[in-house]
Each structure stands twice: as C-alpha cells, then as structure tokens.
Amino acid sequence: MATGPSPWVTSFDYEEKDLKVIGKNPADRSDALEKVTGRARFAADYNLPGQLVGCVLRSPHAHARVLSIDTSAAESLPGVKAVVTRDDFPDLQSEVAAAGELMVNYRDVTRNIMAREKVFYDGHAVAAVAATDRRTAKQALKLIRVDYDVLPHVIDVVEAMQPDAPLLHENQFTAGITPKPDRPSNIATQMTSKLGDVVTGFKQADLVIEREFNTKPIHQGYIEPHACVANYTSGGGGSAEVWASTQGHFVFQAQIAKVLQMDISKVRVNPAELGGGFGGKNTVYLEPLAVLLSKKSGAPVKMKMDRNEVLRATGPTSGTNTKVKIGVTKDGKITAAQAELNYQSGAFPGSALALATMTVFTRYDLKNVLVVGHDVTCNRPKVAAYRAPGAPMIAFAVESVMDELAEGLGMDPIDLRLLNAASEGTKTHMGGTLDRIGYVETLEAAKAHEHLKTPLGPNQGRGIATGYWFTLGNETSGTLNISTDGTAAFIYGTVDVAGGSRTVFAQMIAEELGIALDKVRVIQSDTSSLGFNFTTAGSRGTAAGGTVAVKTCRDAIVRMCEIAARIWDVDVEQVSWKDGHAVPAGANVGEFEPLSVADLAKQASWYGGTIAGHAELNVAGGGPGFGAHLVDVEVDRETGAVKVLRYSIIQDAGKAVFPDYVKAQFHGGAVQGIGMALNEEYIYNDKGIMENAGFLDYRIPVASDVPFIDTTIVEVPSPNHPYGVRGIGEVPIIPPLAAISNAIYDAVGVRMRDHPMSPPKVLKALSGT
C-alpha cells in the first residue's frame, strides 16, 4: 500500500458569503441539557440484561518476565464465568495502522491490552475475569497466581537511552540509522527533519542560544474513566456489539476485529456520550477483553476502570528531554534553528515524536533547520495522543529560547516573532509550503491587546508564547435525511468529542439548506450506519465533519432541484438553489413560485422518492491554526507558589461557527496547559511504581486555580474549507508551558526549564539566585 499523503482527497473552496446561522451563538445547544441534568448516557450508563462484571488483574511490577499464570482457583470460585489471559489472544505480527494522530502497531496493541512475554509497566494487564458481580470478580483476581521474574526497569527517557540501560525489547534495533546497529536499544527510532544547512546558518548568527529542557509525563485527565459493555453472539459465525467510550468507533471496530481475529463487519461499536478523551480514547484497552469474556461466558460483560487504573494503565503523553538551539542576527532574523527531541513512548514504540519532529519550528519562516528525534521505550504505559501530541513540550523549549533571544537582542518578544513569522508560501521543514494562514494577524492582535498595557506589581511578571497545529482531514462520511415535513436529520460518523459537533453540524446544515436551526437534528452514528470514519483527532471534528455535512446538503440540493424540475416540467439545468429554495435559473425558464425544502419534501414521494444526501470523503487536511497566549503570574518568593493572575488567548479559528464554543475550546486547552505547567506529573518510586495514581495527588487544576480567561478570535479563513474553518481544539494547549515559564522569569528572574514548575522546584530555583 502506498504511504504518505493521498492525492485522492476532497476539499471545497472557501466562499465568502452572507451568513445567517454560522458565526452566531445558538441559544440551544443540543447536548447541554442532558449533560447538566445528568441524563446524558456515557459508556458506563449502558447495561444489558444478565450482564457480568469484568475486572482486570494488573502487574504490580514495572518490568518482569511472566513465567506462568495459574487461573484455576479463580475459575472455580462460584460466580466466576470466564477468565482470560495471554493464552486466549492470538499473537499478531508487526503491522502499523493509524489510530488518531499517533500510529499503532498491532503486534504491540495485543501486548498492551494483555501482557504476553513480559509486563512492561506497573498496571499492565495480565488477566481479566468476568463474574456475576464486582465483589466476586475482585475476589477472583486475588486468586490468580502469576509467577514473575522481576527485571530491572527504567522510567526516565535520558536514562533509557543509555547503552547499559535495562532493555525492554530484545529485538528492538534503532530504526532510521544506517547501517542497522548491532545491539538492541530502547531507542526505537531516530528521525530527522531538515531544511537548508544549519552549520552555515549558525555562522551567520550574532547571537546563539542553546538550552535543555525536561518535561514529566502527564495524563489527559478526562473525567470519564474508560468503560464498555460488550455482547458476543455466536450465531452467524460470531459477531459482537460494543458500547464504548471512544473518539473513533470505526477505529475501535477495526482494532477489536484485528486483535480477536474477527471480520470487521461482524463487530459493531456504538460510541456513547464522551466524557473527555483528548487523544486518550483513540485505542482500545478494555473492549477486546470484554468481547472475549463475553464470548467465553456467553453473557454480556461490562467493564470500567477506576481512576487508579486510568492513571496507571492508559495513555499519558511522553515525558521528554529536548535541546533547542536558535541563532539570530543582531536585527533579530533567525539564521538557523536546531533541536534534539527525546520522547518517551512508554512500553512500546510510537510516541508523538514524528509529529513533534515535523512541527518544532513551523510557525517561523526559516531557511536552515535540523531536528533529530528519538522515540524511546521505557517502563511506563504506552503513550497515547494528548491534544496536540508532543507539541506543548517542544513549544516550551522553542518559545522559552525565543524569549531569551528577544531579551538578548533587547527586542520586544512579539516583534521578534513577527519578524520571523511564517505566512502563505513559507516553506516548512516538514515539507511543503503553507497555505493562507493567520499567524501574523494573530501576533498583531496580541500586540494590540489591552492586556499588555496593564501595569504589574512586585513579584509579578508577564509571559508570551505562541503555538501552531495542523488540522487533520481523513476518511469522513455522513448521511442527511430530509423527512417528508422538510426537517433534516444528519447522521455523522465522527465522534462529538467536545460536545459542540452536533450544534455546529446543525448550523452548517441550516445555513446550506436555508432552513431553521431547530429543524435540524444531528445524530451520532454507530459503525453500522455509515461507512468508515477516521478517529476524531487532530482537531478535525468541525473541519472535516463539517465538510461532510456541507457535502451531504449539496447532494440533497441536487436531488431537490431534480424534483423541482419535475414539478415544473423543466430541465434540471433550469433550476437553481437560492436562499433555501428551488428557483427558476433564469427569467426565460418561466414563472414559478420558489419551492422550499418543505414544499419539495412533501411532493418528493411522487416525483422520485426520498430526499437524502450522502458523503463518503477523504477530506483534505490543512487549515493550520496559530495562537498566542499572554499570561501574568505572581510568584510567592517564600513558597515558590505561582499564581496565574491573568490569561489572554488570541487564536486564528479560520471561521468560528459557534463562537462561544470556540472560546470554550480555547479555555479548556489553556487550562490543561496551565495544569501541565504548574503541577501535573507522574511520580514513580524507585521500584517504578506510580505513586500518585489518583486526582488527589495527580494535581489537575481546580476552578479556583485559574482566572477568567480572555479570548480573542482571529478569523483568517482556511482556503480549503467551505466556511473557512480551521481546527481549533489543539492549539490552545501548546503555548501555556512556555508562556508561564517566561512570565515566571519576568517576575522573579529565574528560568524554569524543568517541568512541572511546581512550588518546590520554583523555590529551589529561587534559592539558587
């Protein structure tokens, strides 16, 4: 199969027009009432008659060979209906597949959901039990005897890269190096991204700054733990139905089928209302176990993780070590930029390294770039995507160095960025050139922001940082059904990961068809009601999903024009669509009253049948988004506590279909970034066991930790989306780490290059000055 970007993609050109629905805040958000009244149904809210409860036995070791597993005592416990271990899963060969922004390898997916030869991290699944109730299932877990040969472990990325580090995979030889190394290593891959020649570039520089940064792994912190219900039916060669908490039901369907060696079409996945995912619900954990337990027991099986399991066994993002070097002329023009990125991938290879490597410097117009990255396995859960995977850590490094350069040059940090800003036609180090983008407009709006004019008090400081992220396209499909009363129902195949999809699709459909917003209902598909849809990742929900919504409307409009032509007895070319009505295309066609969607729907039965629209597209990606964050902090010099006083986000949304919701995404991303910056981190003890597997000690921010966040939406339309939409969900998590670090420096004169910027670290840094 060919690799790289497909040439067979679809996009619609942006058209400027007067908008009636898009760009306004609808009064009624379709998902809101259900959520605030507790009636929305998340995966754990689904129950089937006669269901069993499934629980997972997890490794207490960070690294160990699994010598034997004895389940006999558990199986004979009354109430236990099925037990599964590695022996129940077929081994799979290396085969890479896309699963959101990161790739997965089925050889590893099967080993991650159920350990085979070794356990690779504290919390790694080794067995699963289905029993009549949770208590029995838990009791059964205690009766399973696992014989481990405990091995030395390694958590830290730099330590894992050392030649004498404990080795996770005996057959892993660093890819991307020629000739092939003769010794195995925890460095799974080395990657390079290059533009021009950095050696020459650095020679032209008057000021060169190189710094090293470290970040700890962090979790997506979705409120809803993973949960699923599975029912396996043996009739018809065996099929399975699954209700799951997922960002990509079609990808889950394919993964379940692959891991259990079933036909994809025999697995049906129903995505439940999603209680947050942020990239962490792009791959299966419990689902194949539940299907297999259901198959073995002959009853439906429900499984849910508790928070401890979520933190110990599901995808955090990488801990990283990065080095960034940037050279500038005395006028502030960047002459060369270089980075070394070392990313933890966890138990199995495949971190966000590839994305980070390609996008390190993309917001700048550079001639000479060299990025070398390493994907490093270590004894932690296999990392999963997390909102702009890999980007916040690298922006931490790049934007901190930019701040130092601005200081060194005596230049305003925004001016330095403006001077080097990427724009339409800029060649990127990931290959290709940028389309129309809004980075300059974003920076100019930041520069004009009132925030910058407010004075600061003692121990207060201000920081700025910027971020860039792309928008994925990929396979997307949808169906629009026009009912006989002229109302519309749209079935979408992405997942409403943030709650706004249903509303924005309805807005686009109302706009296209010229009907009222409340005449559109938007319904989540399962995997049987539409063709394959890629995972809702890479900020593609509104962009790609919206493109499909528009295409289904245009498809239905063609059909409606056909019906109008038949009603009027004219050629279909003589009918055009205007303001929600079929109208004669010109004066010579004849005098006909315009026909509304309702008029046409009423007569459709006679004139050709049901009106519907379909789209199965491979949507073009692109439409990158750029953001600038301004933050004021106050540092308590005696305790090292950093208080965020004020926060402003300026971001290019292309077109904000539902502005309040765009702002909410800005808020959410920034709050996750603030949490990451200040207190979130995985804490391991010397045995490699996670010590803070709960929200008491894994400290995501609470509401009172963040001030009200000001937002400015910049709108530079994306040229290849019908309404100019850019992905907006991921950009806002990128700048906070760097912005806060720069603000701390401005406040108290210490540069924090080790994440998190928690009170003990800040206090220690202060005592060193």
Place this chain on the structure above:
Amino acid sequence: MNNTQYKAPASVEKAIELFSGAEIGGKLLAGGTDLLVQMHSDMIAPALLIDLKKIPQLRAIEKEADGYRIGAAVSGVELMNHTGFCTTWPGVMDGVKLIGSLQVKGRASVGGNICNASPAADSVPPMIAAGALATVVGPDGARIVPVEDIGVAPGRNSLQQGEIVVSFLLPNQLAGSGGAYQRFTPRTEMDIAVVGVAVNLTLDKAGICSHARVAVGAVAEKVLLVKQAGDALIGTRVQDDATDNLVTAVRAACRPIDDKRGTREFRVQVAGVLARRVVATALERAKGSGQNP
C-alpha cells in the same frame, strides 16, 4: 464493597454497646467523607457501620461555663453557620473551612478529621493550638484526652477498643486572644496540606504574649504540638526576634519524609514561612478581640 450492615443508634450508650459488642468489625461513621472513600477504594471492608449522627450529644454546639463544647459529629457547615463559635475561634474555623469543598464540609466533622488521624488533617493543628480537650467515652467510662494525644500515626489513633469521641471542649480564653491556621497546597482547594501551621496566642494588656500554642501538620507521623515554638513567643511582644525564634523552633521540630506531596527540604522551609504568616494573622486577631470572656 462488602455486605455492610448499617446502624444508627440514638444514644452514646447504644453506640458503645454496638461498637464494643462482639466480634463484628465495626466502624464509626460521622460524615463518612474519609470512611466511605476508604471503603470505595477497597482499603477497608467493615461489617458494621455505626452512624453517630443520630446521637444528639454528638451534634450539639453549646456555650458552657468552661468554654465552647462541640459534638464530635458536628459538620463543618454547621460550625460555619454558628456565629458565636466563629467569632470566638477564628483559627479553628480557618482549618474547618479548608476541608474539601462546600459539599464535603456539609458532611465532614471535626471529630472525623481528628479520629481519622491523618497528619495533614486541617482542623487538627488549630484544635491543638486552641488546647481543645476531647471527651472520650468507652465501655469503661469516660476520660478527657487532649486533642494532640489522639492521633498516633497515619490512620491510627489512640482510642481504645469500643471508645468514641463524644465532644470537644475549647476552653475559655482571656481577652486579647487570637488564633490562625494556614496550610500550603499546590492547588487553591481540594488538595491536601503539604504543611499546615496553627497558632493560638494571648496578649496581656501591655501587649506582651502571655500564652501561645503552636501546632504543625504534615511534617511528622502525626500533628505536632511544638512547645518550644509557643515558648518562643511567651514574654515577648511577638516581634522580629521572637518570630525568628518561633520559625527556628518550628523548623527544628519538623521531621517530614520525602514523598509525592512534597520534599523534606520544602516542607521544613515552608513550615517556617507559614509559622511567620499565621502569627501575623493571630496577632491581628488578638489585637482586635476585646469581646472574649
């Protein structure tokens, strides 16, 4: 969770009978904000829950001749709504108000906070600084225990088999008294103290400190009453030298561990910082308090 029985006796006697009775592993339930969490996370599986909230004595807040008496199961919100108690014991209320969220405080009791024996419990340092005395009743009768003697180690208290804390007496203090508590947490709320310091002091008419008690939380296996720290203030005007000595005494008393919640070094350092800050608040409150008996 286990098949747990639930009983809600209406008297202390009945509660003790149930609690000390027989071989069943029983647990006392006040607000349940520690207990139920422990049950849900499979840390404990009691066969019997004895709810104390139906016993009037454990729910009363009363002004007695010797001071304020608060029932062990009185909730945080009940205390917050009691104006008399709040104006008399602002330092204790500093601690109470920090417990969890408003929802948690609607249930959480000072008794539970103390008996749960977490060294980081927020109402414990100010209760110790206040010199609070617990009335403990068991099968062998009643005894009075200073609050500092209840906690022993994380999750372990000094109560004997079958004993229940019924109430706490916060003894009257002289005019010119004031107390305060502060904790350090990385987050603004819904967090657990990395260090907590409480002080309660009295100034005489001349502005000289005649009485001072200092308690420090989360720096040892239990909340510490640091006598030297209080002594550093007594006989002084609570100014620079005295507070420096207090800070030194507080830091010297700390024997924390390095753990996920904070390093040893950080805890010792910040204990001193908070000690200085709480003394400043307590001093202000002492100067502003004329109305105390």
